[in-house]
Amino acid sequence: MTRTVIAQGTFDILHPGHVHYLEEAAAMGDELYVIVARKTNVDHKEAPICPATQRRDVVAALEAVDEAILGHEEDIFVPIEEIDPDVIALGHDQHHDADAIRTALERRRIDCEVRRASGREAASDDELLSTRLIIDRILERRG
Ligand SMILES: Cc1cc2nc3c(=O)[nH]c(=O)nc-3n(C[C@H](O)[C@H](O)[C@H](O)COP(=O)(O)O)c2cc1C
Numbered sequence: 001m002t003r004t005v006i007a008q009g010t011f012d013i014l015h016p017g018h019v020h021y022l023e024e025a026a027a028m029g030d031e032l033y034v035i036v037a038r039k040t041n042v043d044h045k046e047a048p049i050c051p052a053t054q055r056r057d058v059v060a061a062l063e064a065v066d067e068a069i070l071g072h073e074e075d076i077f078v079p080i081e082e083i084d085p086d087v088i089a090l091g092h093d094q095h096h097d098a099d100a101i102r103t104a105l106e107r108r109r110i111d112c113e114v115r116r117a118s119g120r121e122a123a124s125d126d127e128l129l130s131t132r133l134i135i136d137r138i139l140e141r142r143g
């Protein structure tokens, strides 16, 4: 039987940390779906620069990804109910609490494992492994 995995995030300006996360998530099963966050749900940091459809389309082009979809605007569990995954792979620094997600899944009778992916080890001193760092570097050098 096909084991379906879900990864999620903003994916505003892609970098090797995103590729690491999505490759690790893909290795947790057979098919990887990625939920791309809506701007309205990115409330714990500055709003993304790129439009949601662009962020989705670039993520969808990555080899590890089978399907990338836009997230729900109000209820983040709607796409989960539709996809009915076997695994949800949380990113290494995602603010979501794994136990709170497990409780919400149980309440909705979705039988799914919640795992936490690892962070990427920098391949060199100057690797930029966050969108924020890339934006800061652009402002510093071109601002
Ligand atoms: C299980 C799960 C499902 C999610 N589904 C959605 C969704 O449907 N719509 C959405 O806008 N955000 C969704 N998110 C939230 C974002 O993916 C994300 O965590 C946050 O808004 C963006 O911040 P990040 O890139 O720092 O994780 C989901 C998060 C989790 C953990």
Ligand SMILES: Nc1ncnc2c1ncn2[C@@H]1O[C@H](COP(=O)(O)OP(=O)(O)OP(=O)(O)O)[C@@H](O)[C@H]1O
Pocket: 008, 009, 010, 011, 012, 016, 017, 018, 020, 021, 045, 090, 091, 092, 093, 094, 118, 119, 120, 129, 130, 131, 132, 133
């Ligand atoms: N360096 C990294 N190593 C592993 N996973 C990462 C890394 N950076 C981001 N991710 C994961 O990729 C997903 C999307 O991350 P997100 O779009 O918030 O990128 P970000 O670079 O962390 O953004 P920002 O710098 O704006 O906080 C999240 O699940 C996050 O944990």
